[in-house]
Amino acid sequence: MAHRYRLDPEPAAESMLVRHCSDARFVWNLALEQANSRRPGRGPTPGAAARMRQLAEARRHSWLGEGSSSVQQQALRDFDQALKNWWAGTHRRPRWRKAGRDEGFCVRDVTVVKLNRKWATVFVPKCGPVRFRLSRPLPAEHGMARITLDRAGRWHVSFAAPQPPVVRVEGGAAVGIDRGVATTIATSDGQMLRIPSAPKLQAKLGRLHRRLARQQPGSGRRAKTKAEIGRTHARITDRRNDWIEKTTTALIRDHDVIVLEDLATKNMVRRPHPKPDPDAPGAFLPNGAAAKAGLNRVIQWSCWGRFERRLTDKATASGVTVMFVDPRHSSQTCPACDHVAPENRESQAVFRCVRCGHCAHADTNAATIILARGLRLAPAPGQGAFARVSPTAASAAGTTRRTAA
Ligand SMILES: [Zn+2]
Numbered sequence: 509m510a511h512r513y514r515l516d517p518e519p520a521a522e523s524m525l526v527r528h529c530s531d532a533r534f535v536w537n538l539a540l541e542q543a544n545s546r547r548p549g550r551g552p553t554p555g556a557a558a559r560m561r562q563l564a565e566a567r568r569h570s571w572l573g574e575g576s577s578s579v580q581q582q583a584l585r586d587f588d589q590a591l592k593n594w595w596a597g598t599h600r601r602p603r604w605r606k607a608g609r610d611e612g613f614c615v616r617d618v619t620v621v622k623l624n625r626k627w628a629t630v631f632v633p634k635c636g637p638v639r640f641r642l643s644r645p646l647p648a649e650h651g652m653a654r655i656t657l658d659r660a661g662r663w664h665v666s667f668a669a670p671q672p673p674v675v676r677v678e679g680g681a682a683v684g685i686d687r688g689v690a691t692t693i694a695t696s697d698g699q700m701l702r703i704p705s706a707p708k709l710q711a712k713l714g715r716l717h718r719r720l721a722r723q724q725p726g727s728g729r730r731a732k733t734k735a736e737i738g739r740t741h742a743r744i745t746d747r748r749n750d751w752i753e754k755t756t757t758a759l760i761r762d763h764d765v766i767v768l769e770d771l772a773t774k775n776m777v778r779r780p781h782p783k784p785d786p787d788a789p790g791a792f793l794p795n796g797a798a799a800k801a802g803l804n805r806v807i808q809w810s811c812w813g814r815f816e817r818r819l820t821d822k823a824t825a826s827g828v829t830v831m832f833v834d835p836r837h838s839s840q841t842c843p844a845c846d847h848v849a850p851e852n853r854e855s856q857a858v859f860r861c862v863r864c865g866h867c868a869h870a871d872t873n874a875a876t877i878i879l880a881r882g883l884r885l886a887p888a889p890g891q892g893a894f895a896r897v898s899p900t901a902a903s904a905a906g907t908t909r910r911t912a913a
Pocket of ligand 1 (some may be wrong): 518847
């Protein structure tokens with residue numbers, strides 16, 4: 509994780525920061541194009557050292573030379589690291605950086621000076637010291653700083669720092685968590701938590717997008733609308749992230765063992781396959797794409813992936829065990845008699861076992877089943893019952909990702 513602070517650049521420094529962002533983006537996109545355009549017979553893609561030499565050459569003959577060499581070199585190093593991460597399978601393929609969306613650059617071996625209790629400065633090449641607000645303690649070491657501009661026009665500086673542990677008292681409590689659409693998080697002890705929806709901000713976004721569509725490309729009014737869209741998105745995202753931080757901290761504080769379903773959220777938001785019409789070549793039958801798109805939107809809105817990542821980060825730092833179990837039929841299984849049937853789930857909210865009549869809230873019931881599956885796995889780790897221990901588990905001590913066979 510990273511410690512992030514609001515950066516407060518002077519106007520002159522800000523224009524230089526914008527310049528660094530565009531340089532870093534340009535160098536990154538150039539390296540990506542080079543890597544993407546590899547064709548048989550055209551020789552190998554240049555390696556990291558060759559790319560560095562090409563950058564030095566380009567700096568002698570182009571406008572790149574006026575920018576900061578260390579920012580540009582760091583962009584290349586970032587790209588090499590991104591390629592390595594992609595090959596290692598831990599990250600997705602490096603993507604194009606788009607102006608206005610992915611604005612940022614890195615500064616290596618950064619110098620940070622604390623001015624007083626509230627302010628510190630970070631040294632940026634060709635800008636000098638730029639001050640930032642000390643909203644939390646500085647990490648002990650800050651080797652690399654990343655400076656970013658978000659879509660709401662806010663500058664931030666962030667330093668890599670270990671996740672601080674959550675202050676907690678061990679009580680031996682275990683909890684199962686069911687992630688859903690109607691209720692974002694249902695726990696086995698009966699809590700129903702919903703990520704904040706923002707209907708007013710969503711409506712505002714709709715209005716702004718309609719206004720944007722009517723405005724002249726390149727006009728000042730259009731730019732204003734775009735900035736307002738960015739700020740609105742940022743407000744929604746901030747609200748959801750705040751909810752995720754508070755919810756995960758509370759869960760870690762109150763439990764020693766947390767059991768989640770092993771969800772491949774990425775696969776869950778895929779589009780349905782098109783259904784060709786056998787009677788009319790070139791035509792297609794309804795495949796439920798619109799309904800799936802709506803569900804996908806809710807799944808993405810729920811930020812299950814981010815929730816899981818933050819929960820495991822905090823668990824690892826705080827000595828809490830997070831387990832992942834097979835999610836199949838968790839909403840159809842009766843905790844009283846183990847009967848599995850789709851009819852058990854009477855409606856979205858009600859679970860009623862058709863065999864023994866056990867009745868509960870459907871989401872709480874699923875969370876209870878998930879907890880039971882986790883506890884069944886818990887006593888004998890690493891034995892026959894575990895079909896898979898994912899590589900992420902090995903790297904994150906204290907966090908176990910297991911799936912029942
Ligand atoms: Zn039953």
